[in-house]
Amino acid sequence: MKWSYIGAIVVGAYFLFPLYVLFLLAFNSPTFTILARYPALLPISLTLNNLVVSLQGSAFIDPLIKSLETATLVGVITLILAVPAGYGLSRLPRTVAYPILVLLLVTNMMPAIVIGIPIAVEFIKLHLFESVVGLALAQTLITLPLATFILQGTFSSIPQDLENQARVDGAGLLRRLFSILLPIAAPGIAAAFLISWMFSWDEFTYAILLIPFHSTLPVTIYSDVTRGNLLAGVAFSLVFTLPVIVLTFALQKYLRGEYLAGGIKG
Amino acid sequence: MKLTPFLLVLPAVGYIVAFSFFPTVDAVYLSFQDPHGGLSLHNYQELTYFNIGGAVLDTVLVTVGALLIQLALGFLVASVLSREFFGKKALSTITIIPMGVATVVAAITFSFIFQTSGGYANTIIHSLFGTNVNWYQTSLSSLIVVMLADSWKNTPIVSLILLAGMSSIPRELYYSAAIDGAGPFRRFVHITLPNLRSFIGVALILRGVQEFNIFALPLILIGDHPPLLTTLVYNLYTTTFPEVGLALAAATVLLGFILVFMGVVIKLTGGRST
Known part of the structure; x- marks a missing residue:
């Protein structure tokens, strides 16, 4: 003891x-x-003077808005792709679904700094450099496998019978999706959205490669500190950290070892 | 088999493949291109002037060191949390807080704790021993600061995985071993470790790959003194842009190490058992 x-x-x-x-x-x-x-x-x-001085004006608001925009966009793009994928995987036989999940998770491990440079070069040609949309598209690469994995678990836990019942009663795929599956899966979908949001909020590598100048909060904090603007860096850090800590507590249920390990255990 | 599930999965898989595999292949291909458009090892030869060997060595050092620290601390946290005691709930909440702290913020906080002269760690050392430690005296000590900061941020995920593993080991095993006279250390070596094999493997893969990719922390804490592979890639990229061949050659070296590491860990922990 x-x-x-x-x-x-x-x-x-x-x-x-x-x-x-x-x-x-x-x-x-x-x-x-x-x-x-x-x-x-x-x-x-x-x-409170440190915070009051640092948080005034556009030096803080602009990157904050960029971070909020990017994180929300990442959450939305991720859900658009991951909800159908998660559902599809849950309805495929394990022998097919498992390799696809592994493929997604292995790609998740590809280094952002390797992928980011060719993407930056392409984005300059496509005028997506320094744009929130471009950054969100890149960050979705990290969040999509994770969200798909969470949603596959969520949809798998919904009994197939429930869906078959509705099918017998004549409900089409869309009808089944919107009136049965999505409402039941809502907690999982919310978790997938919030985890994606959190990842983007935190993300540094793609952000510094794709929006180096007027960037999101992590990159702004980095450049503040390297330029000797320490107080601002610290104040931003604090404000930047609070929502994520709150979210971490809210998502504590989903941040479980069984869950994190499950991706590879299957 | 019906077609609909496939069609639903296709966009996500397509997205990942298009935006992740193609750029990776592109990066490797471009790294072999010399300034005249031909294929050669030009960029890789050039890399030797930028101490690529040192960067590789330091990256491996940080990866191994940080993994060891995280496993050790992870085991400590998990074994404390696998017991019942007053305040357990509070402690388990505290141990996941670092997951919610952004890497950049963790890096900046640690940079204030460990400074070349002074800093919060030195305040404690100074008041106890009256001396001052320069944490960045040698490259090894700089790397250790990076490992410590990284371990603070990432031990929670390791301990969560180990905790999940520990709770799957039947209590009876420990009781009968204790009756047979095995002390805590032998119980740990002969019961806990073998039963956690696949969980340790998962933790090593998840963390190890991220460890090779460690970027924001060293960039903020030590810049490129000494450089790791990622900070080397980034520095080459920012200094030679729009020429990216050299940076991509370093990036390809990094990619190679990650693939080898994944292979080794999967082999060691027995891929089929997981």
Whole structure:
């Protein structure tokens, strides 16, 4: 029992310390954080001034809007492709569905930096460079396999009998989809959307390759920090992190090992 | 077999293949093109001037190091969470928080913790020992900072997978081993590890591939001192654009390593058992 507590305290401290540092950086007065050689470990002079100064004006709003647009677009494109695919895979025999899922997940492992460069070159020709649509199309490559996998699981759990019943009663595919399947699958669909949204919100590699100049928040934070605009970088980081932490808690049910491992276990 | 499910799956598969396989093939092909349009190893020869060997070595080092740290911490977290104690729910919530923190944010926070002089880690060390550590003194220590930051962000996913595996091991195995006199260490080596083989494999594949691809963290924490394969690719890309041959040659090297790594892990953990 004793060991559990020691372990729990060590683990808890390790996971919480960087968050605590982020909190100090955001709310302590700069003299005790970025300007100090040995920054204070305690919240000695809390202020909202850092946030107020940094978050004013378009320096923050523009990348925020870009991030929101991209993430939402990624979620939508992903669902348009993944809902039919997930349903289709759930109705195919395992021997066919399994290799297709593996193919999708293997592509998921292709390095973004390898794929991103030829895509950037093409996008310049197609005038999709520096555009939200182009970035969303690229990020969908990461989210689509994952979403398809989640939705395949969701649709598989809906009894085939239910659908057959409706078919006997004369409902066509679209009718079955909209009045039976989609309502039952709604939680899975919502999870797939939110996970895609989160991935895009976080995504850095495609963003810096495809929208290097007026980019999304992660790239903006990166360039702020490299240009020495530290306070802004920290303030943006905090605002940027909060929605994702909230989403992570909301999705805790779906972030399970069985689920993550299941993709390869089948 | 009916046709409709196939037609429904087709757009997604088509999308992935078109936008992921073709650019990859394109990247490999372009990397073999010399400035005159012929096929040659020109770009690869050029790469040797940019210390490609060092980048490969450092990438492998970071990958192996980070995987070891994450497995060790993952086991610690999973074995703590597989017991029952007061506050378990709170702790399991805390351990998934890093999943919700963006890589960029994690990198910036760690850059404030580990600075060349001062920083939060040094505040602690300074108040205890009165000295100051330069975390970026050597390339190895710089790489260790990257590994630590990466492990903070990614241990949760490893521990979730290991936890799932541990909860699938029957308790009776541990009881009978304990009765036969096996201590905690031997129980871990002889019961936990063998039973978790496929779960460890899954964790290694998922994390290992991402580890080779690690990009935002080293870019923010150490720039290209020393370069990893990804930061080398990015630097070559930004400095030689619109010529991308050199960057793509480095990218192809990276791709090769990832494919080899996937093959090795699948072989080692027995692909058929998973």
